[in-house]
Amino acid sequence: MMRIVIAEDEAMIRRGLVETIDWAGMDATVVGEAADGMEALAVVREQTPDVLLADIRMPRMSGLDVAETLRAEGSRTAIVFLTSYAEFSYAQRAVRLGAADYLLKPVEEADIARVLAQLRPTEDSASGVSAEDSLALVGWPQADAASQTGNPYVADVLATIRSRYRERLSIDALADAAGVSASYLSRKLKEATGHTFSGLLARYRIAQSLPLLRAGRMRVYEVAEAAGFTDYKSFCQAFKKYLHESPRAWLSREGETHETL
Known part of the structure; x- marks a missing residue:
């Protein structure tokens, strides 16, 4: 407990x-x-x-x-x-x-x-996926490395993704709120992390889905919604893009079988 x-x-x-x-x-x-x-x-x-x-x-x-x-x-x-x-x-x-x-x-x-x-730590598998492991698995940049770039706008974008990833976010809206141009923010974000804004958002959402999938208490479409995706199809597409397999295949490879999926 x-x-x-x-x-x-x-x-x-x-x-x-x-x-x-x-x-x-x-x-x-x-x-x-x-x-x-x-x-x-x-x-x-x-x-x-x-x-x-x-x-x-x-x-x-x-x-x-x-x-x-x-x-x-x-x-x-x-x-x-x-x-x-x-x-x-x-x-x-x-x-x-x-x-x-x-x-x-x-x-x-x-x-x-x-x-x-x-x-919650996973105890039933030697290949258990912690929050840190999940982020590393999808290529999310380390927080320290990103924040040490000296650009506060980049750190604010990463923090916003982490806290509001279930919302509809756009680089234009974030740039407008920060008082800078979208092109400037996109360029600095790519320089600091190696990824675009949309790529970072999708990667973080996929990382958040992994422990939910492994917990086995939700159907795949429910996990997709909880992770911030607008629909099941876009979730599966992003999952395959960044983990190179479907959610079901990933679960099977992890040695987990859930009747609810």
């Missing part, structure tokens, strides 16, 4: 997460909660949870500062940030800190379930 700590300074949101989410149904349990960053750090040190759900902005110590401190201490707790659209200016630092994922407020139970499924 996964052990969860929730850090959120808004009491109503925190209580809602603790009391209304079906944690048991996700094979998880809340072992601690905190109303600010300092308290969150103390609770994580005491409980050593598998996952910390932390608001990015909290009193006394931000979620980002908590993450930075835990990483410096060698903590293996996965950190999932709770954020809003207005807080994407913090995304570059979050990427450098290796955030496991981002959840946009108001947080949906289905999104929490998806994140936990991706973070």
Whole structure:
């Protein structure tokens, strides 16, 4: 059972997460909660949870500062940030800190379930695919390497893909929001990562689909939708493009057989 700590300074949101989410149904349990960053750090040190759900902005110590401190201490707790659209200016630092994922407020139970499924270690196969393995498998650039290019626009694009990959995203809209031209942003992104925006988005979506496929709780078309693809066909096309086989063939090769697929 996964052990969860929730850090959120808004009491109503925190209580809602603790009391209304079906944690048991996700094979998880809340072992601690905190109303600010300092308290969150103390609770994580005491409980050593598998996952910390932390608001990015909290009193006394931000979620980002908590993450930075835990990483410096060698903590293996996965950190999932709770954020809003207005807080994407913090995304570059979050990427450098290796955030496991981002959840946009108001947080949906289905999104929490998806994140936990991706973070849950696989124990039934020696070839188990962790989140890091999945990203490497599809050629997603390492966060540190990308953020060290010195171009904040590139880091912001990567952070946006990671946090909003289930939405309809375009390089034009992101460039407009950043106040730069789409051609400039596309060029800098390609220089920093070796990939186009559409390629990066598809790769990240495929990476997110792998743990969902292996979990065997969803049909392929449901996995496609959860990973951000508009339809089953486009998901299969992207899967074959980047992994050179169909989702079913990949599962078969991994030694997994699920009757629901």
